[in-house]
Amino acid sequence: KQEVTQIPAALSVPEGExxxxxxxxxxxxxxxxxxxxxxxxxGLTSLLLIQSSQRExxxxxxxxxxxxxxxxxxxxxxxxxxxxxxxxxxxxxNDYKLSFGAGTTVTVRA
Amino acid sequence: xxxxxxxxxxxITKTGKRIMLECSQTKGHDRxxxxxxDPGLGLRLIYxxxxxxxxxxxxxxxxxxxxxxAQAKFSLSLESAIPNxxxxxxxxxxxxxxxxxxxxxFFGEGSRLTVL
Numbered sequence: 001k002q003e004v005t006q007i008p009a010a011l012s013v014p015e016g017e018x019x020x021x022x023x024x025x026x027x028x029x030x031x032x033x034x035x036x037x038x039x040x041x042x043g044l045t046s047l048l049l050i051q052s053s054q055r056e057x058x059x060x061x062x063x064x065x066x067x068x069x070x071x072x073x074x075x076x077x078x079x080x081x082x083x084x085x086x087x088x089x090x091x092x093x094n095d096y097k098l099s100f101g102a103g104t105t106v107t108v109r110a
Numbered sequence: 111x112x113x114x115x116x117x118x119x120x121x122i123t124k125t126g127k128r129i130m131l132e133c134s135q136t137k138g139h140d141r142x143x144x145x146x147x148d149p150g151l152g153l154r155l156i157y158x159x160x161x162x163x164x165x166x167x168x169x170x171x172x173x174x175x176x177x178x179x180a181q182a183k184f185s186l187s188l189e190s191a192i193p194n195x196x197x198x199x200x201x202x203x204x205x206x207x208x209x210x211x212x213x214x215x216f217f218g219e220g221s222r223l224t225v226l
Contacts, residue, residue, distance in 0.1 A: 100152040
């Protein structure tokens, strides 16, 4: 059974600092990995999707890397802003199903 | 309008009542999913459907049932609600890409259910 872990559970940084969010998974035979953002009381918004054959994906200030062999993905958010405050979840796909981490709640202080 | 719409957005009910949560999508995706989210536990899969005739149990299907009325509609039912089914429920869809097992997931806004 795939286990997905996100550490830390919460993170508080001053505005302008770069954010580094970690995701680890136990079964490296994944098809893809997806990073989501969730605002309080809201649904999940897809940020980046990395296929298993890819090493990284970039979108604006966001960059996600994937190392299947070590079972890790990292989401980097450059020059954080208060609007980046949210919970970030990673999800991995094995056998047609997604397994989610519990998320990292980020607070960016103005 | 949202691509994935869930109704109701909030519902308070009593133990033993039957509840239906509805989901409709305009993305034209074949695959639809129901998840529940509990604090500290992340999202857990309840049921998923790859097309109208294909419905599968997820990791926590006990106490739930689903109906895929059309490609665009996927409903979740709690036949007799109990307090530990209090949670935030999400519907999601994904495309089926040739050569891929699954594509990107798109989520609805969620349905918050409270069972007293």
